[in-house]
Each structure stands twice: as structure tokens, then as C-alpha cells.
Amino acid sequence: MSMSMWRLFAILPLVAWADQSCSESSSEELREDTQFLQRSLQLQQETNIATDALARAKGTATVLKTKREGEVQTYFYYVNFHGVDPILATLLNVMHSSGQNCATCGLHLFSCEEEGLNETECQSRELMPCLKMPWSCTKDSGLLVMEAAIQGKNFTDRVNSSDLSSLKNLWPDRMRYETLMSSAMTFQWLPLLWGPGKRVLITTILRDPVERLRSVFYSLSPDHSPENFTERGCRESTWDFLIAERDTAYGNMTEPQMARIQAEGIPWRKVIQGCCEYGHYLGNCDVAKAKRVLVSHFDFVGIYEDLPGSLASLAWLYGKSPEGMGTLARDTLLEVPPKKPEKWNKADLELAKNITAKDRDIYDFATELFKRQSVSMWNNENVWKDQIKKLEKAWNTKWVNDLNDHLAELVDTLDDMDGSVVRSDVDEKDPVLMSKRFREKFVKSEQLRGNSFKSGMVQEKAYNPWDDIKKQERHQRKMERQGIKEPTKEEKKKEAERKEWTAIQEAKQERARRREARKNQPPPPPLPLHLQRVKEEQRKNKEKSRIDQIRRIAAEEKRHKMNGF
Structure with a gap:
């Protein structure tokens, strides 16, 4: 049979627009051995289907596949x-x-x-x-x-x-x-x-x-922006599009509408997809x-x-x-998919729900x-x-996390190579090489991640109070061996007060030093002439405002005296 004849089977039939009644016949007795997802799919992690022989001639194809035993x-x-x-x-x-x-x-x-x-x-x-x-x-x-x-x-x-x-x-x-x-x-x-x-x-x-x-x-x-759905349509307006879908869903499509859709070049499959795709392809x-x-x-x-x-x-x-x-x-x-779909016009939404009522079921x-x-x-x-x-x-x-891991390893490797430069007589004359040789080495990859771990160090563990207790015990034993007595509470209180008083005095001295430094500052340079005029005008306006305020207050007091207040 030729390929063109096979394609005859694939021609999309016209939609049966008329509604069909829902009728179900009584079901047979279920077999007890029927299980959901019989024989759960056991796929190999590597699915390799070998092609042993491939022969194609005159539009026909024969492929022999080999399969492992038990697969x-x-x-x-x-x-x-x-x-x-x-x-x-x-x-x-x-x-x-x-x-x-x-x-x-x-x-x-x-x-x-x-x-x-x-x-x-x-x-x-x-x-x-x-x-x-x-x-x-x-x-x-x-x-x-x-x-x-x-x-x-x-x-x-x-x-x-x-x-x-x-x-x-x-x-x-x-x-x-x-x-x-x-x-x-x-x-x-x-x-x-x-x-x-x-x-x-x-x-x-x-x-x-x-x-x-x-x-x-x-x-x-051609313009897929969401605004088009509420403002205008490309081939038809939104409302005309919904009306055409409604007529398709309820079997009221007229010949002029069908001719218009055909003239617009819209495939029938697209019309079916809008209103009743699930019912058409799954249930005729x-x-x-x-x-x-x-x-x-x-x-x-x-x-x-x-x-x-x-x-x-x-x-x-x-x-x-x-x-x-x-x-x-x-x-x-x-x-x-977005959790919140795009907004609908209220009238359009009601019509869309009526169009897709069967598929909604x-x-x-x-x-x-x-x-x-x-x-x-x-x-x-x-x-x-x-x-x-x-x-x-x-x-x-994110992909960038995997990429950063590789880049971090590369940075550390290059840093080690840079720090292991072959020594020569001129090394000591190069301040960069000398600073690298004597500086404390840091792991640069951790610095790039925001961590300042030194070479050989690991990230700090979670706080453990028992570690503090052990540290205090070790400190106490050390002081006992050295013959140093632990200060009493009163001594600690006096020492704290002394430190506080010292800090206050130092702060006072610092403030006095700053005041004295401001007094000893040289006078500022004179302003330019145009700024001097502006400043003088501001001074006059300010003085005038002050005098006007004094006059208003005096007039107010005089009026109160005349009125007997």
C-alpha cells in the first residue's frame, strides 16, 4: 500500500457537532488479579536497542532489533x-x-x-x-x-x-x-x-x-501578548472568536462561519482544540x-x-x-506554570465556561x-x-552553582601554582612574590563564596555549651598551677568601675581636644563677591523678618491693653 493511501487514514474528519447522549452499559465482574499499572515499568538506566540490520528499498523499511534475554x-x-x-x-x-x-x-x-x-x-x-x-x-x-x-x-x-x-x-x-x-x-x-x-x-x-x-x-x-485577548483579535475579535467556538461546541456553526474560517486559513483542528478537544479525541x-x-x-x-x-x-x-x-x-x-492565570473579562469568562463545559467535566x-x-x-x-x-x-x-564549583577549583589550583613559583635570585627583589611567599594562605574559592576560611580550616560547628565549660576548667587549672588566685566578685566589680571611669575620662579628654582643635583652625577664605552679595541679601531679609515679627507682637500687646485684657 502506498504512503498516500496510508495518509487517507489520517485525514481529520469533520466534527460531529450534534450532542450525543451519555449511556453506559452494565460492567462485567472485575477480575481480582487486575492491578493498577500491571507489572510496574522496570526500565534499564541505559536503554540501548541495537540495530543489527538496516535495509531500506523502494519506500519500505525493515529493522531487526536485538533484545537482551529477560528485558x-x-x-x-x-x-x-x-x-x-x-x-x-x-x-x-x-x-x-x-x-x-x-x-x-x-x-x-x-x-x-x-x-x-x-x-x-x-x-x-x-x-x-x-x-x-x-x-x-x-x-x-x-x-x-x-x-x-x-x-x-x-x-x-x-x-x-x-x-x-x-x-x-x-x-x-x-x-x-x-x-x-x-x-x-x-x-x-x-x-x-x-x-x-x-x-x-x-x-x-x-x-x-x-x-x-x-x-x-x-x-x-501573530502577536501573543495577553492584552490582545481583551482588546482585539488578530483574525477575529475576541468576542467573535468565542462566539465561533460556542457555535462549534453546540453544533450551531453556520456555513458562512465555516467558509470564513476556511478563508482565514484556520485548521479545523485548531477550532476543535479550543472548545472540545478532550471530548473529541478521547470520546468521539x-x-x-x-x-x-x-x-x-x-x-x-x-x-x-x-x-x-x-x-x-x-x-x-x-x-x-x-x-x-x-x-x-x-x-x-x-x-x-504560573499559579495565578491571567485575568479574564467577566463576560468573556462566563462565555468561555459555557463553551468548555463538557471538557470541564x-x-x-x-x-x-x-x-x-x-x-x-x-x-x-x-x-x-x-x-x-x-x-x-x-x-x-541554578546551573551557576555547578559552574561555580568548577571555577572555584580552578582558582585554587592557579593560586597554588602561583605560590609555588620556582625561586631564583631575583625573587627577593619582587615585592609581589615576596608578599605571597610570607603571607598566610587563604582558600580563595571560599572567599568567593563569602567565607574567610584559612587554608586547612573548616567551617565553624554549631555552638556547644560544654565546650565553654571545658575551656573554663582548663583556665582554672592553669591559674592554680601558676599560683594565681581568681579575683573575687568585689574585686571584679571595682575593676569594672575603674575601667568605666577611665573610659569616661578619656571621652571627656577627647571632646576637649576636638573643641580646642576647632578653635585653633585658621579662618576660612573669603567668599567670592557674588556669594557675599547673596549672603548679605539673606542677612537683610532675615533681619527684616525679625523686625516685622517684633512689630506684630508689639501691636498685638497694644491692642490687648486697649481692649482691657
Whole structure:
């Protein structure tokens, strides 16, 4: 089958705008042996999949992979929704050793437009193909994989509707693999045969639908400043944009609106992303089905608003430490989402909530599932919070600290080399070399850090009162050996009074000396003529003010006498 025919499967269908009723059939009896996250992922720290033979001819590729005996081959599927930092996909690619070109959900299976690539990115994709058998899918085009895989299914089997967020509702790997294989888009990164040595790991991270809607507006505008959302739109005004999204969500999109969107060059996928992305790709516009898909097929569902908590649980899932995940997030320049979102216009916010009402229901369910999954992973909520703190500490560690350590070692080495210059007859004539040779050596790296430790010294320990007691005992024994008596309290008091009186007398003498020095100062030089005139004018004004004040007081007293006061 030609590549163009395969692409027919990836054509985005028009959205089924009409509302679908939520119906759930009764669930079957749950098997007792169904566990959350069956066979916890045991990834090797170094994942090296050797490529033994590579043969490509006439558009076909055959890659033979060798696997160590007993090693579990894991296939990774990250459903990349809009509004989540794209660096997250890069971070996950690093976690499972998949290059960016090998995590595209199939080698050139999707067109550049479907993958959201511009012309430059499309050309670079053609120049950098994947040279090994891919085993992951993290690109935006993975949404089409999920959409096609769940088409025509209700997923009521093995799902307990009475406790929908129960972790026991997660399906085994084989059943989830069969769901994905029902989409023809997985043939390049999933094996054709499934066995006990294989497993599939499906994850995703969801964002608040209201903020996702605003993010879609920004992505359609060349000027991404927040003011644009409240003042004006790029292709449409903010209100027109929200109205179009509302009509899309409720199935009221008119032909003129559709023609206008098409004329503006806005992809249908962008329109879907704004109003109903979760319901469309997870449930074919059925909220109840989307919830069943989340709980039955996803090993982990994260929340973007709680990104540190999501990364801590992902670290557990991938067999990594929270500190390592935090360091990786720092190195990939992943940013923490703001705790307080941007302000909304009140009318726009109400309309946005109505537009994303269905996706909000899915998001709230995902939040509940996220908490239950995370607590189950770490066995305790407090332990989970402690791991989050460790991750945040590593995430916030500055690169400059590591760089300073290397620079400090270099400074100390150079200082030692400078102080060990070969002696010669002229050394004594060089004051710099002589001062270095006889000065007390300091550790310069500690000085750079703000510590003045001498060479061979360590940082002071915490205060210990027993050390003071021992010091006093040693001093007492020394005085006894020398025959010196300890002064009494009265003697100590008299000595203190004498020192105080001496200090007072010295202060008086110092003040007298300063007064005498001021008297003996020579007169200041005369002022320039223009300053003398200014000073004389100020003196006259001051004298005039004084005389006027005396006259006012005299007039006031005279008036009081005349009035009989």
C-alpha cells in the first residue's frame, strides 16, 4: 500500500457537532488479579536497542532489533494535548531514549500540516529521518491515533461504572495494545505481534479547558501578548472568536462561519482544540466515553496546573528518582506554570465556561484520577508531597552553582601554582612574590563564596555549651598551677568601675581636644563677591523678618491693653 493511501487514514474528519447522549452499559465482574499499572515499568538506566540490520528499498523499511534475554520492551504513547508546554514531549523523549524524529508516531505518516510544522521545520524533517525502528509516539499527530483507535467502541467492558475512577479499571497491556492497533497509524511504532516481553505505556497531561481556549486564541494570533485577548483579535475579535467556538461546541456553526474560517486559513483542528478537544479525541464527542477511555487505557493522567506533582508521578512510572526528573526538567528549560492565570473579562469568562463545559467535566474527572493514581504510586499522600519537594528543589537548582564549583577549583589550583613559583635570585627583589611567599594562605574559592576560611580550616560547628565549660576548667587549672588566685566578685566589680571611669575620662579628654582643635583652625577664605552679595541679601531679609515679627507682637500687646485684657 502506498504512503498516500496510508495518509487517507489520517485525514481529520469533520466534527460531529450534534450532542450525543451519555449511556453506559452494565460492567462485567472485575477480575481480582487486575492491578493498577500491571507489572510496574522496570526500565534499564541505559536503554540501548541495537540495530543489527538496516535495509531500506523502494519506500519500505525493515529493522531487526536485538533484545537482551529477560528485558521488557516498552512502547510509549504520550497523548499531547494543546496548551501543555511542548518541552514536556522532549523531556519524555529523553526519558525513553527516543529522538525527536523517532517519536513522530510513524515515519512521515502524517503531512507537515497535520503535524503543525511550518515550511522550515518540514524541510528539516525531511533531512533528518529516523534511522532506527521507532517505539514511541509523542507528537501532536498522536491525537489522530487516539481518535481513530476509539472509533465505534464504547469501552464498557471491565469498567466499574459505580466507581469509575477506581484504579482497577485499567485494562491489561494486551487489550490496550489491541485498541491502538485498530488504528492503521500505529503500524510503524508498535509491533505486529504481542508477547509477554512487551508492554505499552500510555500517558497524558491535561490543562484547564478555559486556559486552553485562551491558548488557542494566542496560537492563532501573530502577536501573543495577553492584552490582545481583551482588546482585539488578530483574525477575529475576541468576542467573535468565542462566539465561533460556542457555535462549534453546540453544533450551531453556520456555513458562512465555516467558509470564513476556511478563508482565514484556520485548521479545523485548531477550532476543535479550543472548545472540545478532550471530548473529541478521547470520546468521539461523548463525555462518558472519554472518561471510560481515560480510566481504562491511561497508565497515568497528569494535570498541567500541578506540573511538579505530575512530574513526580511520571518519575515513579519511568523508574527514575524525583531529583533526576527535576534536574531533567531544569536542563530541558521546562517552566513551571504560573499559579495565578491571567485575568479574564467577566463576560468573556462566563462565555468561555459555557463553551468548555463538557471538557470541564472530563478535566474534573481527570483531576480526581490523577490524585488517586499518584497516591497509589507513592503509597501515601505525604510521601508523594515529600517527593514533590525533592523534585522542586532539584528543578530550582541554578546551573551557576555547578559552574561555580568548577571555577572555584580552578582558582585554587592557579593560586597554588602561583605560590609555588620556582625561586631564583631575583625573587627577593619582587615585592609581589615576596608578599605571597610570607603571607598566610587563604582558600580563595571560599572567599568567593563569602567565607574567610584559612587554608586547612573548616567551617565553624554549631555552638556547644560544654565546650565553654571545658575551656573554663582548663583556665582554672592553669591559674592554680601558676599560683594565681581568681579575683573575687568585689574585686571584679571595682575593676569594672575603674575601667568605666577611665573610659569616661578619656571621652571627656577627647571632646576637649576636638573643641580646642576647632578653635585653633585658621579662618576660612573669603567668599567670592557674588556669594557675599547673596549672603548679605539673606542677612537683610532675615533681619527684616525679625523686625516685622517684633512689630506684630508689639501691636498685638497694644491692642490687648486697649481692649482691657
